[in-house]
Amino acid sequence: MTNDLKKRDIVLVVDDSPETLRMLTDALDGAGMTVMVALDGAAAMRIVEQITPDIVLLDAIMPGLDGFETCRRLKRNPAVSDVPVIFMTGLAESEHIVRGLEAGGVDYVTKPIVIVEMLARIRVHLGNARLSQSARAALDVSGRFLLAVDRVGKVLWATPQAQKLLAADGASAEGFRLDLPKPWLDWLEQVHSGLAQPKTPMKASLLRNDELRLQYMGKLGPNEFLLRLARDTSGESPKEFTTEFGLTSRESEVLAWLSKGKTNRDIAQILGLSPRTVDKHLEQIYAKLGVENRTAAAAIATSASRRDS
Numbered sequence: 001m002t003n004d005l006k007k008r009d010i011v012l013v014v015d016d017s018p019e020t021l022r023m024l025t026d027a028l029d030g031a032g033m034t035v036m037v038a039l040d041g042a043a044a045m046r047i048v049e050q051i052t053p054d055i056v057l058l059d060a061i062m063p064g065l066d067g068f069e070t071c072r073r074l075k076r077n078p079a080v081s082d083v084p085v086i087f088m089t090g091l092a093e094s095e096h097i098v099r100g101l102e103a104g105g106v107d108y109v110t111k112p113i114v115i116v117e118m119l120a121r122i123r124v125h126l127g128n129a130r131l132s133q134s135a136r137a138a139l140d141v142s143g144r145f146l147l148a149v150d151r152v153g154k155v156l157w158a159t160p161q162a163q164k165l166l167a168a169d170g171a172s173a174e175g176f177r178l179d180l181p182k183p184w185l186d187w188l189e190q191v192h193s194g195l196a197q198p199k200t201p202m203k204a205s206l207l208r209n210d211e212l213r214l215q216y217m218g219k220l221g222p223n224e225f226l227l228r229l230a231r232d233t234s235g236e237s238p239k240e241f242t243t244e245f246g247l248t249s250r251e252s253e254v255l256a257w258l259s260k261g262k263t264n265r266d267i268a269q270i271l272g273l274s275p276r277t278v279d280k281h282l283e284q285i286y287a288k289l290g291v292e293n294r295t296a297a298a299a300i301a302t303s304a305s306r307r308d309s
Contacts, residue, residue, distance in 0.1 A: 008034045009126060012053035014044040014070065015088065016062045020113070024057065027115045028122075041065030045073060048080050055126055056080075057118075060089035060100060060108075068103045075104035082157075084125040088113060145229040146217070153185045162229050184214055188225065244304060246288055254281045258294055259301035 011033050013024050021037050028035045036053065038044040042065050044056070056074065060067040067087060075081050087100040087108040100108050106125055109118055147158035217226040241252035250271075257267045264282070268275045282294065291297050 010034045010053045012036045012056045014038045015059040031119055041070030044070055052080055053083055055122055056083055056085045058085050058087055060087050068099050071103040071105055084129050148224050148226050156224055251281050251285050255285050255301050259298045
């Protein structure tokens, strides 16, 4: 019963050739996939507004909206931007292959199509897409302020928390696509050339009214780099919290925001932490202060701040 209920992969085939559509539909259906067909790029765009395919097979040369422009439009649509696109083309010239990859395609096959090869490529790219989606989903639910950029600083994706942090200050002008400021690009280049320490946070005035802290977390792919984003809170925590109460610098920051009436969720967003991490810090703060709740901790923090001011 489990096998019967297993989700079938959805393949969108875009081609103006009835013979090609018929051949691919039979082969993909026989391989246990659900097939949707479109005769041109415009029809493909209408389909993806209703249903999200798992992969797209796209003819490069079609009348009207050709495959290259169709792919570019698909990649601009957040709902399907991560869906892999395999180009199908009778053009083996390098310039057309490059055009397809630059438009956002992950692969290409030349016509006449060899079904066994096509199915193998589809399985590889479906597997890669699932791994990427699983990793991204794990990051999305982790409560982290993470984003990935390419070599020129264009944001490729971001966790919901990072999107909110940027959007709250008006940083996103078109969906969530953002070019990083030059100081950040220079810093990223220095990281990769070995002239800067990867784990050293980079400060830069990205927004009108705010400072953000950016930290390099690692390389995800040939042109995908993971960064961590947080508000710059340097100087927000009184030094006496560390010296008098024996708190770590991070615990001091949490206590400082707690004393200002911020909720755990607020503190998590401000400091770029997950709510669970904030909870853990509060447990340590309560133990070090000898209190049992946030009200008592806030009272001690407020009293200490007034005494030293």
